[in-house]
Amino acid sequence: MSAVDVTLNFDQILSSAREVYGAELRKMADEGLDFAFVCADNVAKSSTTGKFMEAYPERCVNVGIAEANQVGVAAGLALSGKVVFAQVFGPFLPLRAADQIHTDIAYNDLPVRLIGTHAGVTSGGGPTHNVIADLAFYRAVPNLTIVSPADANQCARVVRESMDYPGPMIIRIARGAEPDVYADNNYEFKIGKAITINEGKDLTLIGTGSSVHWCLMAAKELEKSGIHARVIDMHTIKPFDKEAVLNAARETGCVVTVEDHSVNGGLGGQVAEIIAESGIPAKFKRLGLPDEFAILGDVPEVYKYYGLYPVGIANSVRELLKK
Template sequence: MTDRIPQRNYYGKALAELARDDPRVVVMDADLAGSTKTSDFQKACPERFVEVGIAEQNMIGIASGLAASGKVVFASTFGIFATGRCWEQIRLAVAYPRLNVKICATHCGITVGEDGASHQALEDIAIMRTLPNMVVLCPADAYEVFQATKALAEYDGPAYMRMGRADFPVITDQDEPFQIGKAKVLREGCDVTLVGCGQMTAFCIEAAEVLAKDGISAEVVNMSTIKPLDSETLTGSASKTGCCVTAEEHSIVGGLGSAVAEALAESCPVPLERVGTMDTFGESGKPDELMVKYGLTTEHIVDAARKAIARK
């Protein structure tokens, strides 16, 4: 995990390839094309790029119209604007009619850093996964974002994909296809299951390595699709290890931890510990320092794993 690449860089790279390969694709942005990297598509295919300015609700409305006419629309802005400011438009104009709009948001999570609470989307997974018909993705790294973007172009229906701002560790194979709705076991284990999404998946791998030094065998699951959740892989792992830890750069309320808790409660009730922000807003600061302050580190996952094992 020596390489660190911003996820949005490979989102832009995937869009540029789609500009060449798929004439159905239209890309939209709300005055942030340089930050979201949709500018890569704009350079490759300006005639299918729509800049709406600081008018996110209008972007979703226009996107729904384009999708209704047969286009595959990627609409991008920062996560806090994409999900909070546009929620009603997404609900009624995209999710309800099940239109082919992909809402791909960057700058999610506490690692937005110095921009502070107003720009740190810690609730976006919760907001989006409540919507019927909505697929919700949180890829682990830049390479997985690239493959997920390609998969979204082929998927017929509404979807939300979240990406961070900071450089993320690279842990996946650049050429491995992305399958919506399928989790992947990255490391086999028998004592505890560590389920991660986003950059926290890399921290789960690191936590498993720390635990191994003490003779604890941790299984690591990359749950990059939050909805539909891969309950089969989750329960298969949890039934083997007997306890579970979730890790996300998002509130534990309504996010990955809640989704996993719901699935386990229904079919495989085992001790569960959740690592994420604890029902709080963020604050301005350096990303790495905020991750420590808000409990989003390898060490916090290790501690949670020990607690979960003790509860078995």
């Protein structure tokens, strides 16, 4: 039974978070909300973000191909009193701009929203462009709020809610069109509060970002075996909803995390720490990218190779439950 209306039977409905959040920025600007926007040379004029920039050039800054400088410019604008959104090519955000994120943005606790695109292996550019260690870095930086929306419309909600949210924020999104998770926007959303989107008593699947959809499809696959999985959308990695994890461990006795990130230091690491420190006896498994540079291939094939697809996730769950 679904706890909210999800697109469980419409898994081919695709939306681009980059397009939807660009449209949301335009709406917010049209409504008179005051913010600035910084980007590199990665915004197409034909995109919704490009059209927003064309309509409001006075509040937009293009720094060219210089991501570290881009984050520094965003910090300067925030120090002048602006809420700042900055779209940064995801592979370079946590690597090239790590010092600026840490010292310019986080240390000064500035209202900058860094939108990192091409999360996980969605860049299609191979191991050097896979964004699989960013959450581990971000989690360790004080003051950072980290949000990984489950779908494009949720990304728009994060962008809007972030206008009144204190401090700096990372918004982690995929490269392009991703399956919609929610049938509509009529569900309660709050940064820092997980959403139970499918009820179940046999185990809990916890996903973040694009992996939430994988979890839903895996739950559907598990139903064929009479296994009923709770599915949690952990859209916020920091601050983390510990109670959702503790309740899941107590009530279902088995927790599996699924993420488009290394199994080290991301969602799985966070959940493991919480369960271990709680002393709750529960089976646990992390599913994600292993501790290696991922294979080169088409994105769907990479996911399949590592078992990050509905049938693969369901098989891992069945093996865990047998132990």
